[in-house]
Amino acid sequence: MKLHAIGFVALAAASLSLPVLAADVTYRKDIRPLMEQKCLGCHGSSAPYYGDFKEDAKKYKAAMKGPRMDTYADTIYFIGWPDTGAMMRRLDDGKSSKSGKPGNMYNFLGSNDEERQKNFKLFKNWVGEDGWVLNRWKARGDVPGVTKEQVSKMKLKY
Numbered sequence: 001m002k003l004h005a006i007g008f009v010a011l012a013a014a015s016l017s018l019p020v021l022a023a024d025v026t027y028r029k030d031i032r033p034l035m036e037q038k039c040l041g042c043h044g045s046s047a048p049y050y051g052d053f054k055e056d057a058k059k060y061k062a063a064m065k066g067p068r069m070d071t072y073a074d075t076i077y078f079i080g081w082p083d084t085g086a087m088m089r090r091l092d093d094g095k096s097s098k099s100g101k102p103g104n105m106y107n108f109l110g111s112n113d114e115e116r117q118k119n120f121k122l123f124k125n126w127v128g129e130d131g132w133v134l135n136r137w138k139a140r141g142d143v144p145g146v147t148k149e150q151v152s153k154m155k156l157k158y
C-alpha cells in the first residue's frame, strides 16, 4: 500500500513535469506561425534566396523583398551558419548589442512594445538564452567571431 502510494506520487510528479517539456519552443509550433504573420510577407516564397538577393540587393530592397526564409533550413541559415548571427543582430531588442539599439527587423515583431517583447522572447527562447549571440562566423570590425561553444548552445528545435 505504502509502495503504491509512493509510485503514485512519482507518477503524478512525472506527468506534472510533462507540460514543461511540451512547452519547449519549436519551429513548427511557434516560430513558423509567427514568421508567417510577421516576416514572410517580405521573406516568403516569392523572395529571392540569399545568394540571389546579394547579387541584386538594391532591386530587392526597393521591391520590399528580403532574403527568403520560409522553411526551417532557410531560417537557421541566418542563425547558425553560414550567415551566423544575422537573425540575432537584426532581431535583438538592443539589450545584447553594443550600440544599445534594436536591430532593424525588431520593429516587425509586433505593432506595440508589448507584442514586440513577447515575440522577441519567444524567438530568443527558441534560439536559446545562451545561444543568442550577435557574433559573426568570422570576426569583422568590432564584431567578434562566434565560438564553437556558443554555436553548441543554440537550441533551434524543429
Ligand code: HEC
Pocket: 035, 038, 039, 040, 041, 042, 043, 060, 061, 064, 065, 066, 067, 078, 083, 086, 087, 088, 090, 091, 104, 105, 108, 109
Ligand atoms: C516589410 C518587409 C520586411 C518585413 C516584414 C521583414 N523583413 Fe527582414 N528584411 C527585409 C529586407 C528588405 C531586408 C534586406 C535589407 C536589410 O538588410 O535591411 C531584410 C533583412 C533581414 C535579415 C538580414 C538578412 C541578411 O542579409 O543577413 C534578417 C535576419 C531578417 N530580415 C529577418 C526578419 C524577420 C525575422 C522578420 C519578422 C519578424 C522580418 N525580417 C520582417 C524586409 C522585411
